[in-house]
Amino acid sequence: MDVRLRPLSGAGGIGGNAYLLVADGARLLLDAGIGGEGRPTREWDLEDVDALWLSHAHLDHVGALPEVLDRRPTLDVYATSATARLSRLSLSTREDLESTRGEVAASAIQPVDLRSWVDLQTGANSSARLIAFRAGHIPGAALCVFEIELPAGETFRVAYTGDFCCHDLPATPAAQLPVPDGSFGIDALIMEGILATDRGADAVDVEESLNRLWRLASSGHRGCLIPVQTLAESVEIAVGLSRADIPFSMHRYAAPVLEAAAREIDDLSAEAINFAGTREARAVLEAGGCVVAPGDQLKADSPAGRLAPNVVARAGAMVILLNRAHGSTPGGRLLDSEVGETVELNGRRVERRCRVEHLLIPNHAPRWQLLRSAALLEPDHVALVHGRESQLWALRRALEKDGYDGDITVAENGVEVDLNGTPSR
Numbered sequence: 001m002d003v004r005l006r007p008l009s010g011a012g013g014i015g016g017n018a019y020l021l022v023a024d025g026a027r028l029l030l031d032a033g034i035g036g037e038g039r040p041t042r043e044w045d046l047e048d049v050d051a052l053w054l055s056h057a058h059l060d061h062v063g064a065l066p067e068v069l070d071r072r073p074t075l076d077v078y079a080t081s082a083t084a085r086l087s088r089l090s091l092s093t094r095e096d097l098e099s100t101r102g103e104v105a106a107s108a109i110q111p112v113d114l115r116s117w118v119d120l121q122t123g124a125n126s127s128a129r130l131i132a133f134r135a136g137h138i139p140g141a142a143l144c145v146f147e148i149e150l151p152a153g154e155t156f157r158v159a160y161t162g163d164f165c166c167h168d169l170p171a172t173p174a175a176q177l178p179v180p181d182g183s184f185g186i187d188a189l190i191m192e193g194i195l196a197t198d199r200g201a202d203a204v205d206v207e208e209s210l211n212r213l214w215r216l217a218s219s220g221h222r223g224c225l226i227p228v229q230t231l232a233e234s235v236e237i238a239v240g241l242s243r244a245d246i247p248f249s250m251h252r253y254a255a256p257v258l259e260a261a262a263r264e265i266d267d268l269s270a271e272a273i274n275f276a277g278t279r280e281a282r283a284v285l286e287a288g289g290c291v292v293a294p295g296d297q298l299k300a301d302s303p304a305g306r307l308a309p310n311v312v313a314r315a316g317a318m319v320i321l322l323n324r325a326h327g328s329t330p331g332g333r334l335l336d337s338e339v340g341e342t343v344e345l346n347g348r349r350v351e352r353r354c355r356v357e358h359l360l361i362p363n364h365a366p367r368w369q370l371l372r373s374a375a376l377l378e379p380d381h382v383a384l385v386h387g388r389e390s391q392l393w394a395l396r397r398a399l400e401k402d403g404y405d406g407d408i409t410v411a412e413n414g415v416e417v418d419l420n421g422t423p424s425r
Contacts, residue, residue: 001023001148001156001420002022002023002024002420003021003022003023003024003148003156003158003187003188003418003419004021004022004023004416004417004418005021005022005188005190005383005411005416005417006019006022006414006417007019007020007411007412007413007414007415008043008045008413008414009033009035009413010031010035010060010386010413011386011411011412012385012387012388012389012410012411012412012413013035013387013388013389013413014035014060014194014386014387014388015033015034015035015060016033016034016035016060016061016063016064017031017033017035017060017061017162018030018032018033018044018064019031019160019190019411021146021158021160023124023126023128023146023156023158024124024125024126024148024150024156025123025124025126026120026122026123026126026128026148027048027050028049028050028051028052028053028120028128028130029046029049029052029053030053030055030144030160030162031053031054031055031061031162032052032054032062032065032067032068033059033060033061033062033063034060034063034094035059035060035063041064041067041068041071042067044068046068046071046075048123049072049075050076050120050121050122050123050128051076051077051078051120051130052065052068052075052076052077052078053078053079053130053144053146053160054079054083054087055079055083055135055141055142055143055144055160055161055162055163056079056083056135056137056140056141056162056163057082057083057086057087057089057140057141057231058090058138058163058231058232059090059094061162061163062079062083062087062090062091063090063094065087065091065105065106065108066091066097066101066102066104066105069105069108075108076110076121077108077109077110078109078110078112078118078130078132079109079110079111079112079140079142080111080112080132080142081111081140081263081264082140082260082261082263082264083109083140083141084106084111084140085140085263086138086139086257086260086261087106087109088102088103088106088107088260089231089256089257089260090231091103091105091106112130112132113132114133114142114176115131115132115133115176116131116132117129117130117147118130118131124148125150126148126149126150126151128147128148128149129147130144130145130147131145131147131178132144133145133175133177134174134175135161135162135164135165135175136164136168136172136174136175136363136365137162137163137164137165137172137232137364138163138172138231138232138235138363139171139235139261139264139265140264141162141163141164141172143159143160143161143162143164143175143177143178144159144160144162145158145159145160145178145186146158146159146160156188157184157185157187157188158186158189158190159178159186159188159189159377159379161175161189161190161191161373162192163363163364163386164192164364164365164373165362165363165364165365165366166365166372166373167206167207167369168206168207169361169363170210170237170239170243171235171236171238171265172235172236172363177376178377180377180378185378186377186378186379187380187419188379188382188383188419189373189377189379189381189382189383190383191370191373191374191382191383191384191385192364192365192385192386192387193370193384193385193386193387193391193395194386194387194391195362195365195366195367195370196367196387196391196392196395196398197367197390197394197395198367200360201360201362201364201366201367202366202367202368204360204361204366206361206362209360209361210240210361212359213226213237213320213359214240214241214244214246216318216320216357217241217246217248217290217320218246218290221288221318221355222288222314222315222316222317223284223286223287223289223291223316223317223318224285224289224290224318224319224320225285225291225293225304225308225317225318226248226290226291226293226319226320226322227293227294227296227297227298227302227304227308227319227320227322227331228254228292228293228295228304228322230254230257230294233323233361233363234250234254234257234258234292234294235258235261235268236361236363237292237322238250238254238258238268238273238292239265239267241290242267242268242272242273243267247289247290248274248290248291248292249274249275249276249280249281249284249290249291249292250275250276250291251276251277251281251292251293251294251303251304251307252276252277253293253294253303254292254293254294255275258270258273278303278307281293281303281307282307282310285310285317286310291307293307296321296322296323296324296331297324297326297329297332298329298330298331298345298346299329299330300330300346300347305330305346308330308334308345309345309346309350311354312343312345312350312352312353312354313351313354314354315353316354317353317354317355318354318355318356319334319354319355319356320357320358320359321334321335321356321358321359322358322359323359323360323361325358330343330344330346334352334356335356335358337352337356339352339353339354340353367398370395370398370399371398371399371402374399374402375402375403375404379406380406380407381407381408381419381420382399382404382408383409383411383417384396384408384409384410384411385411389410392410392411393410396410
């Protein structure tokens with residue numbers, strides 16, 4: 001059986017993800033994202049693609065969906081129902097895209113249920129189907145297993161993780177790995193490696209980090225600002241604060257995301273959340289309250305960026321930064337500063353008087369989870385994608401050191417990977 005992976009974008013880097021899986025004539029596109037490399041879809045080989053699987057709603061995985069459907073308007077597109085809803089919101093943030101185009105593209109997604117096989121219509125003589133499993137990461141994210149079966153009974157299965165994590169988050173349970181049993185095995189694994197070399201993420205106790213966040217948010221202070229990523233962290237932090245009975249306000253910019261996510265989370269009610277515009281949020285902070293606001297890097301055009309100067313300048317106030325805090329961004333510069341130093345925020349130079357905390361609550365799999373996943377799934381071949389080349393090569397070495405004895409490929413864009421091994425029966 002001929003099974004090949006053709007990375008179109010996203011291999012060996014952190015950009016738009018798109019991987020073409022070709023198995024005995026059946027062709028499945030895994031994700032259709034955009035990133036810093038621009039819009040490369042015109043170069044993608046989309047001829048005779050049978051279906052598109054979208055792992056989750058981040059733009060680096062769904063952002064190129066409108067362009068793909070421009071070229072293949074009748075293409076079957078599959079994702080979970082939550083990803084379909086959140087993709088509408090994600091695509092609406094593309095400044096170069098008319099909102100109606102994003103809505104039309106998202107409406108083409110056919111929702112799939114977890115752990116339920118979906119038969120694919122292909123031009124091949126063999127039959128093909130896919131099944132989705134929970135992936136962690138963000139609400140609606142799912143990893144998939146693609147199965148191709150020849151008339152003679154040979155079966156080959158490829159698992160694609162997309163972005164995943166094996167620990168629980170407040171709103172998003174851990175990934176469900178398709179662990180092999182006597183009747184089900186994984187022949188090849190296509191796995192991300194974003195955090196493969198992040199020692200902080202590898203050592204963090206996520207539950208303790210979350211508990212520390214709740215303690216900080218509820219401690220006495222003169223205003224607490226929690227900047228978050230809109231599509232992921234806003235939901236997790238809102239759910240966690242609500243469950244911990246900690247009063248907070250959420251900036252109104254995140255309301256559509258919370259409303260969409262509430263359909264998937266039993267104890268999340270968007271109606272119960274106090275949404276506030278920038279003026280109201282500023283008043284909450286000045287009164288000593290807690291505000292969660294999109295804009296994890298405190299950039300000037302974000303809600304958190306506009307709220308930050310007044311909080312930073314106030315003694316007794318607190319800013320809690322989560323996960324990445326790039327040194328070149330206002331958030332990174334604030335983290336690197338000391339009390340009394342001047343930092344530039346939202347076009348203003350502000351003397352820092354507040355307390356700044358930084359917590360790691362990763363929603364990607366750290367290295368130990370990546371190694372454990374490969375060990376549990378026992379594939380004959382692992383193809384590493386979606387991570388800087390140095391990260392993926394380090395992950396390859398770690399897999400070998402951990403005792404994995406199958407084939408390992410660090411994928412490259414435009415370079416075909418042969419995934420053939422001994423097919424399952």
